[in-house]
Amino acid sequence: xxxxxxxxxxxxxxxxLLLLICGHSGLLFVAVPGLRxxxxxxxPSQYCIPVxxxxxxxxxxxxxQAKLTNDLDDEIEALTSTNTTxxxxx
Amino acid sequence: MEQQKWVLENPTLGIIFVAASFxxxxxxxxxxxxxxxxxxxxxxxxxxxxxxxxxxxxASSFMSLATFMGVTALILKLKVPFVYMWIQFALSIPLIxxxxxxxxxxxxxxxxxxxxxxxxxxxxxxxxxxxMILVMLMYALGQMIGVAKVFEMLFGINYTVxxxxxxxxxxxxxxxGGMYGTSYNAAFQxxxxxxxxIVPLGAIMKAMGGTGWYFPPLLYAxxxxxxxxxxxxxxxxxxxxxxxxxxxxxxxIGAMGLPHLGMRIYTSKNxxxxxxxMVWFTFFCGIVFSATYTMGxxxxxxxxxxxxxxxxxxxxxxxxxxxxxxxxxxVLAFVIAGAIAAGLSTISANLMAxxxxxxxxxxxxxxxxxxxxxxxxxxxxxxxxxxxxxxxIALNPPTFLVVSILWAFGLAGVTMAPLVIMxxxxxxxxxxxxxxxxxxxxxxxxxxxxxxxxxxxxxGGLQAxxxxxxxxxxxxxTFLILTVVSMITNNIPALMAxxxxxxxxxxxxxxxxxxxxxxxxxxxxxxxxxxxxxxxxFVIWAVMPGGWTA
Numbered sequence: 001x002x003x004x005x006x007x008x009x010x011x012x013x014x015x016x017l018l019l020l021i022c023g024h025s026g027l028l029f030v031a032v033p034g035l036r037x038x039x040x041x042x043x044p045s046q047y048c049i050p051v052x053x054x055x056x057x058x059x060x061x062x063x064x065q066a067k068l069t070n071d072l073d074d075e076i077e078a079l080t081s082t083n084t085t086x087x088x089x090x
Numbered sequence: 091m092e093q094q095k096w097v098l099e100n101p102t103l104g105i106i107f108v109a110a111s112f113x114x115x116x117x118x119x120x121x122x123x124x125x126x127x128x129x130x131x132x133x134x135x136x137x138x139x140x141x142x143x144x145x146x147x148x149a150s151s152f153m154s155l156a157t158f159m160g161v162t163a164l165i166l167k168l169k170v171p172f173v174y175m176w177i178q179f180a181l182s183i184p185l186i187x188x189x190x191x192x193x194x195x196x197x198x199x200x201x202x203x204x205x206x207x208x209x210x211x212x213x214x215x216x217x218x219x220x221x222m223i224l225v226m227l228m229y230a231l232g233q234m235i236g237v238a239k240v241f242e243m244l245f246g247i248n249y250t251v252x253x254x255x256x257x258x259x260x261x262x263x264x265x266x267g268g269m270y271g272t273s274y275n276a277a278f279q280x281x282x283x284x285x286x287x288i289v290p291l292g293a294i295m296k297a298m299g300g301t302g303w304y305f306p307p308l309l310y311a312x313x314x315x316x317x318x319x320x321x322x323x324x325x326x327x328x329x330x331x332x333x334x335x336x337x338x339x340x341x342x343i344g345a346m347g348l349p350h351l352g353m354r355i356y357t358s359k360n361x362x363x364x365x366x367x368m369v370w371f372t373f374f375c376g377i378v379f380s381a382t383y384t385m386g387x388x389x390x391x392x393x394x395x396x397x398x399x400x401x402x403x404x405x406x407x408x409x410x411x412x413x414x415x416x417x418x419x420x421v422l423a424f425v426i427a428g429a430i431a432a433g434l435s436t437i438s439a440n441l442m443a444x445x446x447x448x449x450x451x452x453x454x455x456x457x458x459x460x461x462x463x464x465x466x467x468x469x470x471x472x473x474x475x476x477x478x479x480x481x482x483i484a485l486n487p488p489t490f491l492v493v494s495i496l497w498a499f500g501l502a503g504v505t506m507a508p509l510v511i512m513x514x515x516x517x518x519x520x521x522x523x524x525x526x527x528x529x530x531x532x533x534x535x536x537x538x539x540x541x542x543x544x545x546x547x548x549x550g551g552l553q554a555x556x557x558x559x560x561x562x563x564x565x566x567x568t569f570l571i572l573t574v575v576s577m578i579t580n581n582i583p584a585l586m587a588x589x590x591x592x593x594x595x596x597x598x599x600x601x602x603x604x605x606x607x608x609x610x611x612x613x614x615x616x617x618x619x620x621x622x623x624x625x626x627x628f629v630i631w632a633v634m635p636g637g638w639t640a
Contacts, residue, residue: 008602
């Protein structure tokens with residue numbers, strides 16, 4: 001139970017960080033001006049990367065987030081039903 | 091340079107398209123609402139909405155009239171910094187789902203305020219409900235004014251008539267449909283507005299010489315050199331680190347506190363369906379948001395390269411102007427119907443939230459034994475009442491309310507999101523901490539806005555008007571007060587004897603899916619101290635001068 005609980009906490013923190021990176025990558029270009037105005041696929045880097053990450057990058061993160069948190073729910077449910085069954089038997 | 095006021099030349103087709111779309115909205119509302127058998131069904135659509143429809147509905151609630159009007163206008167004015175501001179809104183549903191959406195769905199909540207009531211008690215929930223009704227009214231008001239202006243332009247009638255007629259039509263279909271009707275209508279509206287926005291944009295790009303017209307959201311790089319030549323500062327970041335960082339507390343955490351977004355998750359069939367809806371939301375939201383940036387880009391490009399000057403009061407009509415210049419009249423009519431659909435999807439979600447807050451979070455707590463039929467009548471009345479108040483305020487709206495829709499996001503971030511986040515994840519959060527945090531921080535946020543005491547603002551200008559500087563101070567202040575007051579009062583037995591804190595702690599385990607209670611879960615004092623220390627750092631940073639400009 002302890003490891004499932006820890007996994008829940010870690011997933012929440014790590015996915016929050018990944019989501020924030022996807023939605024706020026513009027901050028990187030404010031903090032490091034040298035990264036600006038490098039042309040990527042025809043757009044300046046400070047525009048191309050935040051727009052692409054804010055949609056396509058975010059899609060990748062949420063797909064993984066949905067998969068792993070669904071699995072975690074199943075794990076909690078299995079653990080809970082195992083405990084209930086063993087108590088009933090005991 | 092040619093400079094002229096833009097007017098709609100031939101409104102007939104627009105009227106036909108808008109009338110047809112309203113007939114569809116009413117039919118969908120009436121047809122889908124037949125499935126509602128109780129007041130719970132009315133507010134949560136029987137918790138039976140599938141992932142795709144819910145994902146479309148979630149995206150639709152976010153695609154307000156601003157997508158067609160306000161956003162492109164602000165890109166014309168602010169250029170790229172506004173794009174950054176908009177990108178992060180796509181984080182809302184994934185973050186809500188991750189932090190509290192699924193636990194509250196498991197609990198069977200109607201609104202986030204419902205969770206606040208169960209977790210922190212009645213008095214705290216009343217504080218948050220009042221703030222939430224204010225936020226939802228401000229939000230709905232902006233949309234109501236926008237829809238009335240489109241009606242005014244389309245039908246050639248005066249603003250008051252347009253507002254009353256348009257408002258009555260909207261309130262009618264929301265009240266008839268309930269959450270079932272609102273959800274399926276929102277899904278339909280999302281498809282309608284997506285097609286009405288993106289397909290004509292492709293034609294506009296093609297007419298302007300863009301080779302990536304077949305996929306407008308991303309393929310306009312070939313127009314960039316001409317843009318840089320005509321508008322060299324288009325891609326400039328203009329503002330400082332603090333400005334961009336404050337988008338997190340104001341709009342990212344702010345959106346997490348908006349009740350009408352969380353309510354979409356509670357309509358899901360199950361938790362897996364809610365997460366599926368989150369994935370669809372990200373897809374649809376991303377494609378329309380990206381197209382919005384393209385439309386704003388095209389507006390600036392058109393103005394800079396064609397020699398036409400759009401007067402500032404017409405900035406919010408840029409989508410309509412580009413369509414009237416480059417597309418046939420029937421396409422413009424279709425775009426207007428899409429814009430109306432965008433406004434309606436947001437107002438309907440706002441009105442549903444106001445109705446649920448009033449009927450479920452106030453009346454049902456004062457009179458818990460009312461019959462289901464009475465609760466349904468109260469529900470209709472609450473939605474209609476909320477709509478009438480929004481219409482009445484919109485008749486002669488105070489300037490503060492019109493310019494402050496985005497400011498309202500910050501208020502939700504200050505008064506609601508931290509309470510729900512900490513309530514779900516930290517057992518030591520208690521009723522004293524939550525009440526004190528919502529009240530003190532909420533009032534501080536209002537006090538430091540430029541609308542009440544202009545001399546008290548933390549940073550003047552745009553960041554204060556939009557609530558960014560206020561939220562940078564007050565969101566961490568809420569976390570700070572909540573954690574510190576809770577940790578202190580948890581050690582005062584006389585105070586703890588007055589609240590059912592043990593029951594509150596058990597609720598935390600149960601909404602995470604744990605059947606058996608474990609005192610050690612979500613109960614770390616160290617975590618509370620870390621949250622308090624980080625919050626204190628940001629409170630101090632927020633009040634330090636500088637950092638807002640480049």
